[in-house]
Amino acid sequence: MTRKIIIDPVTRVEGHGKVTIQLDDDGQVVQSRLHIVEFRGFERFVQGRPYWEAPVLVQRLCGICPVSHHLAAAKAMDVVVGAGTGTGLTPTAEKIRRLMHYGQVFQSHTLHFFHLASPDLLFGYDAPPETRNVMGVALANRELATQAVLMRKYGQEIIAATAGKKIHGTGAIPGGVNKSLSREERDRLLKGDGGPLNADQMVTWAQGALAFFKDYYRQHRDFIDGFSRFPSSHLSLVRPDGALDLYHGVLRAVDAEGRRILDDVDSQDYLQHFREEVKSWSYMKFPYLKKLGPENGWYRVGPLARMNVADFIPTPLAQEEFEAFRAVGGGKPNDRCMLTHWARLIEVLHAAECMRDLLQDPDILGSDLVVTGSRQSEGIGLLEAPRGTLFHHYRVGEDDLIQMANLIVSTTNNNEPMNRAVHHVARAMLTGVKEITEGMLNAVEVAIRAYDPCLSCATHAYGQMPLEVTLVDARGAVVARRRKSSVLAST
Amino acid sequence: MASFVRITLDDRVYLAEEGAQLVAAAKECGVYIPTLCNYPGIPPKGACRICTVLVNGIPHTACTTKVVEDMNVVTTTPELEAFRTSIVEILLAEGNHFCPICERSGNCELQALAYRYRVPVSSFPYLFPTRDVEAWHPKLIKDHNRCIQCKRCIRGIHNAKGQAIFAFGKRGDKVVINIDRETSRDISDELAQQAMDICPVGAILRKGKGFDTPIGRRTYDHAPIGSEVAP
Numbered sequence: 002m003t004r005k006i007i008i009d010p011v012t013r014v015e016g017h018g019k020v021t022i023q024l025d026d027d028g029q030v031v032q033s034r035l036h037i038v039e040f041r042g043f044e045r046f047v048q049g050r051p052y053w054e055a056p057v058l059v060q061r062l063c064g065i066c067p068v069s070h071h072l073a074a075a076k077a078m079d080v081v082v083g084a085g086t087g088t089g090l091t092p093t094a095e096k097i098r099r100l101m102h103y104g105q106v107f108q109s110h111t112l113h114f115f116h117l118a119s120p121d122l123l124f125g126y127d128a129p130p131e132t133r134n135v136m137g138v139a140l141a142n143r144e145l146a147t148q149a150v151l152m153r154k155y156g157q158e159i160i161a162a163t164a165g166k167k168i169h170g171t172g173a174i175p176g177g178v179n180k181s182l183s184r185e186e187r188d189r190l191l192k193g194d195g196g197p198l199n200a201d202q203m204v205t206w207a208q209g210a211l212a213f214f215k216d217y218y219r220q221h222r223d224f225i226d227g228f229s230r231f232p233s234s235h236l237s238l239v240r241p242d243g244a245l246d247l248y249h250g251v252l253r254a255v256d257a258e259g260r261r262i263l264d265d266v267d268s269q270d271y272l273q274h275f276r277e278e279v280k281s282w283s284y285m286k287f288p289y290l291k292k293l294g295p296e297n298g299w300y301r302v303g304p305l306a307r308m309n310v311a312d313f314i315p316t317p318l319a320q321e322e323f324e325a326f327r328a329v330g331g332g333k334p335n336d337r338c339m340l341t342h343w344a345r346l347i348e349v350l351h352a353a354e355c356m357r358d359l360l361q362d363p364d365i366l367g368s369d370l371v372v373t374g375s376r377q378s379e380g381i382g383l384l385e386a387p388r389g390t391l392f393h394h395y396r397v398g399e400d401d402l403i404q405m406a407n408l409i410v411s412t413t414n415n416n417e418p419m420n421r422a423v424h425h426v427a428r429a430m431l432t433g434v435k436e437i438t439e440g441m442l443n444a445v446e447v448a449i450r451a452y453d454p455c456l457s458c459a460t461h462a463y464g465q466m467p468l469e470v471t472l473v474d475a476r477g478a479v480v481a482r483r484r485k486s487s488v489l490a491s492t
Numbered sequence: 493m494a495s496f497v498r499i500t501l502d503d504r505v506y507l508a509e510e511g512a513q514l515v516a517a518a519k520e521c522g523v524y525i526p527t528l529c530n531y532p533g534i535p536p537k538g539a540c541r542i543c544t545v546l547v548n549g550i551p552h553t554a555c556t557t558k559v560v561e562d563m564n565v566v567t568t569t570p571e572l573e574a575f576r577t578s579i580v581e582i583l584l585a586e587g588n589h590f591c592p593i594c595e596r597s598g599n600c601e602l603q604a605l606a607y608r609y610r611v612p613v614s615s616f617p618y619l620f621p622t623r624d625v626e627a628w629h630p631k632l633i634k635d636h637n638r639c640i641q642c643k644r645c646i647r648g649i650h651n652a653k654g655q656a657i658f659a660f661g662k663r664g665d666k667v668v669i670n671i672d673r674e675t676s677r678d679i680s681d682e683l684a685q686q687a688m689d690i691c692p693v694g695a696i697l698r699k700g701k702g703f704d705t706p707i708g709r710r711t712y713d714h715a716p717i718g719s720e721v722a723p
């Protein structure tokens with residue numbers, strides 16, 4: 002009997018997606034897909050709006066990493082107002098934006114690792130769903146859960162101080178920022194008013210999280226090294242000298258062997274190198290490198306890709322971790338999907354170091370906030386968002402209204418890899434088994450979750466999160482159905 | 493010389509300048525009467541009705557009412573508050589007011605009144621009208637989605653020759669306030685800024701500037717509208 006398994010929606014990710022897995026008469030997985038089933042269309046409704054609204058408008062497509070969209074749009078509009086690409090701003094403006102971005106990466110990565118992913122690690126992907134959730138983490142490991150909440154809070158405080166509020170602020174404007182930090186704000190974030198919310202503590206806790214993961218890796222090496230592992234290319238922005246740079250850089254991609262397939266391309270030239278494919282079964286597009294075509298031109302983005310693409314990390318503690326991470330790959334890009342968590346935590350540490358450095362830099366107290374130059378009709382802004390490379394591209398008419406917007410969101414870049422991850426795990430877990438358990442299906446989700454997809458960003462969608470798994474036979478009759486109620490209470 | 497007369501505001505007796513605008517006189521006395529179409533220094537119009545108070549028991553728009561001796565004014569009753577709330581709700585439902593993306597958010601009088609009257613969402617059905625953004629002018633954008641037709645701009649903004657630079661177009665429920673192509677030619681940056689400032693909502697925008705006031709420093713970030721008169 003041919004069977005189709007539907008995981009709808011995938012849980013503990015941001016946004017709404019579902020998985021379908023098709024089994025043939027012999028119980029072999031013949032097809033599996035991650036469908037993104039909602040659509041919001043920000044690219045359309047930013048059209049006809051004044052260009053300076055874009056950074057505030059488009060960030061509304063996400064509540065987890067709005068800062069990424071806010072900054073990518075602002076970077077594109079920097080080009081439009083003639084302030085140049087990335088390096089043309091005043092030192093105060095650039096550093097305030099970087100601080101905002103590191104706060105964002107710090108809180109978003111923390112959210113993902115502790116709240117969304119750690120239940121799978123702490124309890125195992127096949128543990129009962131009643132414990133395998135963030136409340137379970139809080140009950141089992143109070144200290145870890147408290148740290149997670151405070152780390153997120155710290156990142157959000159950084160965002161509030163630089164953007165005006167924690168979610169959906171207005172700090173970045175075309176050509177610069179609308180505020181710098183006051184001395185009081187700076188001191189509070191640096192020293193934490195005597196409490197734990199200070200810059201040093203964040204570095205220490207980030208190191209603690211890394212130790213936690215590495216310990217887990219030591220104990221579960223076989224699982225991690227074998228789980229959802231497949232070769233791919235990797236894409237990231239890097240600083241022109243090859244350093245990891247989450248805020249600005251040139252586009253670099255390497256293939257599965259580590260050979261450069263995109264050699265430090267200027268962000269304004271992205272369209273010469275990238276294309277997007279549309280498929281009928283998903284609202285999420287499939288981007289690829291033009292010269293390699295849709296079959297071979299796909300790539301991964303995000304923390305794992307960044308560790309594979311960059312030559313080094315320009316902060317000392319994260320660099321030490323980077324070296325340990327790279328040693329595992331044995332000179333080639335690392336394709337262990339679960340090590341994305343390690344990579345993510347290295348970036349948490351890097352962000353903590355960057356925040357600490359910036360908070361001690363007098364430029365963040367400066368008053369020279371905005372520059373403008375000669376007005377351009379088009380602007381492209383790229384950024385390494387927590388989930389990977391983010392592209393914003395706008396055309397603006399002479400009347401100052403936006404005529405065209407194209408957003409290639411991090412999760413969209415990971416569309417093909419996530420589909421492959423689903424297929425990989427589905428084949429490994431479900432082939433020929435008699436009874437399909439909830440744990441097996443969660444393993445599929447664990448693979449998706451490693452990418453920390455933000456499906457609302459990717460299709461600009463959001464939705465409620467009941468999880469329904471349905472088994473149907475070849476004629477469409479429902480064989481079995483399993484239903485869970487909400488994102489926190491489910492897998 | 494101005495002569496002062498006795499008036500009663502919400503059961504308290506004050507001295508107020510005879511013939512003064514009731515809204516302004518009440519403000520002098522520390523009594524807040526909400527306004528929307530009224531703007532200090534330009535002739536009142538009585539267009540929005542949100543300033544409605546009871547004068548000797550009869551509803552009057554306080555922006556068009558002058559102080560007379562022994563007038564007894566009631567500014568706040570449950571009915572008046574409900575009436576004002578309805579006006580805010582109707583205005584919100586009638587246009588396309590998307591505060592999250594509007595640069596006047598935090599400085600917008602309509603939004604501030606919605607907060608003051610606790611209107612998280614209008615109880616009237618939203619009309620979602622199809623309206624344009626008028627962007628041909630080199631210095632100004634007129635976003636018709638947000639215009640509440642208070643006419644402050646028509647009454648208050650004039651070019652060097654004293655001509656209004658905003659004017660009515662169309663009629664009835666299709667009425668729009670446009671930028672006049674002739675009279676608005678060659679306006680200064682200062683006048684463009686004044687036009688943006690006189691608009692109570694985000695319907696008049698200066699080109700090439702936006703969101704330059706950070707959150708936390710906007711007019712209504714810390715205290716509700718009206719608390720500048722009666723804290």
Ligand code: SF4
Nearest residue numbers: 639640642643645691
């Ligand atoms: S543009 Fe502004 S000031 Fe003019 S009528 Fe409309 S809302 Fe009133």
Ligand code: FES
Nearest residue numbers: 538540541543555
């Ligand atoms: S303020 Fe008096 S009628 Fe509008």
